[in-house]
Amino acid sequence: MRWIRRLAWGGILGGGTYWLARYFRPQHSTLVLNEKVVLITGASSGIGRALAFAFARRAAKIVLVARDRERLEAVQREIEPYTSDVLVIPADIANDAQLQQVVSQTLERFGRIDVLVNNAGLTHGGRLQQQDPARIEQLIRLNLWSVIRLTQLVVPHMLDNNHGYILNIGSGLGRVAMPLFAPYVASKYGLAGFTDALRRELDRTGIHLTLALPGWTLTDMIPPETEDVIERYGFHIDHPDDVAERAVLALVRGQNELILGGALPKWGVWAERYAPFLVRLYWRWQMTPEWIATMDKL
Numbered sequence: 001m002r003w004i005r006r007l008a009w010g011g012i013l014g015g016g017t018y019w020l021a022r023y024f025r026p027q028h029s030t031l032v033l034n035e036k037v038v039l040i041t042g043a044s045s046g047i048g049r050a051l052a053f054a055f056a057r058r059a060a061k062i063v064l065v066a067r068d069r070e071r072l073e074a075v076q077r078e079i080e081p082y083t084s085d086v087l088v089i090p091a092d093i094a095n096d097a098q099l100q101q102v103v104s105q106t107l108e109r110f111g112r113i114d115v116l117v118n119n120a121g122l123t124h125g126g127r128l129q130q131q132d133p134a135r136i137e138q139l140i141r142l143n144l145w146s147v148i149r150l151t152q153l154v155v156p157h158m159l160d161n162n163h164g165y166i167l168n169i170g171s172g173l174g175r176v177a178m179p180l181f182a183p184y185v186a187s188k189y190g191l192a193g194f195t196d197a198l199r200r201e202l203d204r205t206g207i208h209l210t211l212a213l214p215g216w217t218l219t220d221m222i223p224p225e226t227e228d229v230i231e232r233y234g235f236h237i238d239h240p241d242d243v244a245e246r247a248v249l250a251l252v253r254g255q256n257e258l259i260l261g262g263a264l265p266k267w268g269v270w271a272e273r274y275a276p277f278l279v280r281l282y283w284r285w286q287m288t289p290e291w292i293a294t295m296d297k298l
């Protein structure tokens, strides 16, 4: 009996020490953003716009990409006081030819891409059988295919320069499978897997990947009439500026992954990994008619 107790205490102490050492370890990075060329997709609104501000405040040169030229130019005017150079490229990044244009125009102007931020994305909720197949295809193409393809186009240039940083904006739903969002969840799980696999593939090449997993964030993605219900069910809604600031800090610190959205998503990720039955019970309890009707609006 005594040796079992010793073993248990040894495990607790060893585990505790390891956790504390990891938690308090100093985080270093070689990334100084001043004058770095940062390409941001989906930069015309929400988290992308906030990221443009966060990078511009650190004096990076910014390339803003989205479809709507006018909204991009509005962001350009807003961030110009902070940064020496902003390039606006209106493009549909679900289109291969336009993606190639984005990369070639950026290289023509700046000669390099130091940081790639894959942020553009769309969501829609509802039961799978009620979702429009064309919209599912559009979602997968934007949230997953365009990220893989743009990264594929940019990585060779980063390899030539022996350095590069990639910030992928995933979602908490890329680590926790939430019902009523199956295609979106698939795209974000795909993005998380892509990031993990590519990080291993590019190990020791000087290219670093950070995956940020936002929780609910106050952007055009969340219709105002759904905010109340989301908060009443215990979720925290973040401001895009906070999400962007924390994502940039994680990138600069060389963090692999950042879970945002407060305590609930963090517990969710832990439970999904180690006790998925708890998540199943949680969602069984959460799927009230009110919740289902609210998610239909997204």
Ligand SMILES: NC(=O)c1ccc[n+]([C@@H]2O[C@H](COP(=O)([O-])OP(=O)(O)OC[C@H]3O[C@@H](n4cnc5c(N)ncnc54)[C@H](OP(=O)(O)O)[C@@H]3O)[C@@H](O)[C@H]2O)c1
Residues within 6 Å of the ligand: 041, 042, 043, 044, 045, 046, 047, 048, 065, 066, 067, 068, 069, 071, 091, 092, 093, 094, 119, 120, 121, 122, 123, 142, 169, 170, 171, 172, 213, 214, 215, 216, 217, 218, 219, 220, 221, 222
């Ligand atoms: N808001 C949330 O609660 C939340 C939570 C977790 C994760 N996220 C993730 O955060 C990222 C940003 O979302 P957000 O909430 O900031 O959304 P948002 O405000 O709707 O912004 C989406 C951005 O993507 C651009 N975009 C859409 N389709 C595009 C296309 N085909 N080609 C190029 N750009 C395109 C939009 O501009 P145009 O329409 O002008 O093209 C816009 O700039 C997404 O990946 C999303 O999945 C959001």
